[in-house]
Amino acid sequence: MTTPRTLFDRIWASHAVVERDDGYTLLYIDRHLMHDGSAGCFGLLHERGLPLRRPDRSFGTPDHFVASGGAGPLEPLRRRALEQMTDNAARHGFTMFDLGDARQGIAHVVGPEQGVTQPGLTMVCGDSHTSTHGALGALAFGIGQSEVAHVMATQCLWQRRPKSMRIRIEGRAPAGVVAKDMALALIARIGAGGATGHVIEYAGEAVRALTIEGRLTLCNMSIEAGARAGMVAPDEITIDYLRGRPYAPQGADLEKAEAHWRALVTDEGAVFDREVTLDAAALAPMVTWGVSPEDALPVDGRIPDPAAAADQAAGDGMRRTLDYMGLTPGEAIESIEVDRVFIGSCTNSRIEDLRAAALVAKGRKTVRPAWVVPGSGLVKRQAEAEGLDAVFREAGFEWREPGCSMCVGMNGDTGRPGERIASTTNRNFQGRQGQGVRTHLVSPAMAAAAAVEGRFTDVRRLLA
Amino acid sequence: MDAFTTLRAPAMPINAANVDTDQIIPARYLARGREAQREACFHDLRFDRDGTLRPDFPMNRPVYADARILVAGRNFGCGSSRESAVTTLVDNGFRAFVAPSFGDIFLNNCFQNGALPVRLPTERVEALLAALEASPGAELSVDLPSQTVTGPDGVEDGFEIDGFRKDCLLRGVDVIDLTLSHAAQIAAFEARQSQEVGWLDRLPTA
């Protein structure tokens, strides 16, 4: 009998090019995604006079530097980054979904949408949220710029085998509890470094019940628990999602691919280095209150008291956090007023996210400035075909152009110092959305609820 | 890449957990050149919103002007993959980082830039932080060949590092060159993959 293997084991074994005695593996990378922030890596390649080894395995789309306000004049530095990328696409011949192409958008939205992301692939991108693509059963992880240049030159990476962790989310999530809430509840439980050095496989009834878009949200947040990657074994939902996507296999290829994908399972009895189980039925909509995604609470919770912290250092840290966030111990989450609302990012800017937010927005009025930034041109087009843009506009939301936008303060879309933002993004770090900005992470429906109520509100009441 | 062997230098304490790469270098500096990024190191912790220097932040204290080692709480360098988080620290003189744990990508990025991340047990890091805060400017010794760190108290701790990483750092190996020496194996892998999952080679033509 052969040893039971995990999904991860299968992908790893089928991509090992060289295995060294010291535990390092030269891992082949099937697909490399590039964004405008990694455009500078071409410089490292050119310095050495090396070609891009596999332009056919490389895909690019600008997202980080793109302003969501549409075609305005760009700051020179940002314009240069965008131009560099376009020039390099022409020079090296990789596939580029450029500005003006409806397929342009956030790399982690575009990859799955185009079928570039597939089960069993190894994928990298010079961006930590590359873990997103694991939702389709790929092994996908973020790398730094030097490693990007390494992949450009060699299509490989030296990797030490990571540890494995299985997170089962069992039972059924109550109405109003979505993938974002599962991710935040998980990180609150295991900590922002709780999965460091591990690749997570998400399993269990509640994960199986998620759509691909929900799984993308869940895997996206894996890095916020410190994980190298997050993945979900492919199933019929995955295969249905991929059929007909432009870069997914077609015709006879598709038949072969489906058989290959169906074999990508974790065997009964396979052993993980760590197992964590969450009960979906016990979850509620989540809101973060601090400056790490681990600082998350159910919406009916109260701001914790530093005096009750485990030790002095933890208490001091919490005091600094509350000071930055402008919050007092004991305050009810639902009493916290927000200044603005942002719906977007690679975590929550897909069509189902927008539908969920629109359901709350419909027939209501925003009382705070609120933006909706679709994850790609195609998401935007689909939302407009469904009339969601009209719903948002009538409710007072701004309907903007695809990109990372206010998820990261580097493209001109930022909050003002001291502003409190209900945000569907993935990082509530200090200054992430602009210097001094206070970010609270929530799901799209919870963000929409905050926009119409002006404070955090249990969205389940609005939907009842 | 610069090699790393041993380093004895003043160490700067950052007594906080989860210091993310957005704090090490805010995103708004990422399109800037390396010199501008060097100046932006820990920008929002070093400056108030109105641009005044925060005298209490360690990097603003003259006593740490020559610090080349940084000691921090758990999960240092978590978050965004931006390699500038490592290069801005390296360009400010820091070549070794000591913490109970690091963000994975930050850790990898260190090795690409001749910097050494050292993981020590939480209690030991806490003791080092306390010692450094008690006597600002105190020195630490980091010895990569023998894999040890010696604190201001003279106590020596061993640390773990992969043989591969250690060797690359000690010799300042260029990893791209190393990988290109395996070109034949990479080509053989690609040929085999084209047989097995050939659809990956076929892109839509339209």
Ligand code: SF4
């Ligand atoms: S949306 Fe935010 S987290 Fe996602 S890739 Fe863009 S900047 Fe990074």
